[in-house]
Amino acid sequence: MKKYLLIIWVVASTFTACNAQENNKKPMKLNKLSTQEAAVILHKGTERPFTGELLNNKDTGTYVCRQCDAALYRSEDKFESHCGWPSFDDEIAGAVKRVPDADGYRVEIVCANCGGHLGHVFEGERFTAKNTRHCVNSISMKFIPDKKQKMEKAYFASGCFWGTEYHFMKANGVLETTVGYMGGRTQSPTYKEVCTGTTGHVETAEIVYDPTKTTFEELLKLYYETHDFEQVGGQGPDIGEQYQSVVFYVNDEQKQMVEKYIQILKDKGYKPATELRPAPEFWSAEDYHQEYYDKKNGTPYCHIYRKIF
């Protein structure tokens, strides 16, 4: 029985190893190499210590093969060895092949995908817990930084900001919402000050969204579908400058998109009262106003969704 299990284990691990290799395989389209790159990658040369451009790189990302773009190392495995070449204590599974060096005593490392020379690997030096140092020529690699999440902002005012935020919080691609005040004459206003009607601020929701998951246009449609944009000087029972329908645009594309939709609404027979203004500073409202309906488990009294587009 034990023997069978062993066979199964060997077969299974062979498959796993093959799969790991397969996943790392890139189509073999090789990048053209400069003379200096070829001297190291093809002819197994070594760049001068402390000269490589990736030696002191501390950004998060992936180190890939300069010749074939296969991923080799992750930034979290890079460490400072003071030896003059980028050092890693681990490779991406299956990405690096070890071969006995022609010098008879060192172990050479090559890209498992294209065979390009990377450097040498040393064990037992006790630099890190993994006790391994991949000593890699900078010139054999390229660095691909991790993508930072893209974020864009939009500012919508449609009456009481509790109701405005309520719908955007639930919208696809929205990362964060904050309610606050925009467009007034004083700095950092309080709710009480805004409610006096003398500061000129408008209750506004700041929407932070991922432009790869939604668009300003989608958000704008939701804006129009969740308030009475024909009402002048307020929203529902909330009357005053503070409750006006306003879009504060942050760039020309947003401005043109709002103009386009105001025209679309007019063509549909509506009389949009929405004002279009460039975005001034946004002042966050007090904590108790944030995500109000979710905290109170309630629903808006005048922001009712109706399909228009």
Ligand SMILES: [Zn+2]
């Ligand atoms: Zn390669």
